[in-house]
Amino acid sequence: xxxxxxxxxxxxxSHIAEFNLADRPDLTNNNQIRGLQIRPPTxxxxxxxxxxxxxxxxxxxxxxxxxxxxxxxxxxxGTTHRFGPGxxxxxxxxxxxxxxxxxxxxxxxxxxxxxx
Numbered sequence: 544x545x546x547x548x549x550x551x552x553x554x555x556x557s558h559i560a561e562f563n564l565a566d567r568p569d570l571t572n573n574n575q576i577r578g579l580q581i582r583p584p585t586x587x588x589x590x591x592x593x594x595x596x597x598x599x600x601x602x603x604x605x606x607x608x609x610x611x612x613x614x615x616x617x618x619x620x621g622t623t624h625r626f627g628p629g630x631x632x633x634x635x636x637x638x639x640x641x642x643x644x645x646x647x648x649x650x651x652x653x654x655x656x657x658x659x
Contacts, residue, residue, distance in 0.1 A: 544629030549601070549616060551639035556619040562633075570606065570633065570657070577603075578656040584612070584648055595644040601634035604657040608632075612650030617643035633657075 545561055552558045564570065598619070607614075613627035619640050626632055636642060637659070646652075 546631045547624070547626070548633045548635055549642055550635040551600075551637070555639040557636040557639060557642045559616070559618065559624050564631070567633075577658060580654040580656065582650075582652045582654070584650060592646065595646065598641045598643055600637050600639070600641040603637065604633070604635050604659055606631060606633050606655040606657065608653050608655075610651040610653060612647040612652075614647070614650060614652065615643075615645040617645070 546564050547559055548562050549557055549559050607626070608631050609627045609629075611628065613625050615623050615625050616632075617623045
């Protein structure tokens with residue numbers, strides 16, 4: 544369990560780093576929230592699952608947390624990181640190569656959409 548960010552580095556690759564939520568007041572100001580999405584397992588089509596397995600960028604800045612299941616996020620350097628209940632991840636890699644995503648069948652993810 545922890546707080547992480549997925550971001551594009553100067554090398555054009557996505558990276559993952561831990562962060563302290565207290566150091567990110569921009570994430571705790573609820574006036575900044577643009578929307579909320581909840582993705583139950585039944586919301587994913589086979590095509591979406593196939594697309595997410597390829598490198599892609601976050602469609603916008605978003606916080607993600609998991610109510611059930613897990614998601615494996617892959618990076619260009621070949622590493623994979625597993626996130627699940629108790630983790631909070633801000634996806635900020637809206638440019639660059641992006642990341643891959645593999646979602647377990649029972650995953651329920653909550654996305655909090657943030658300003659770009």
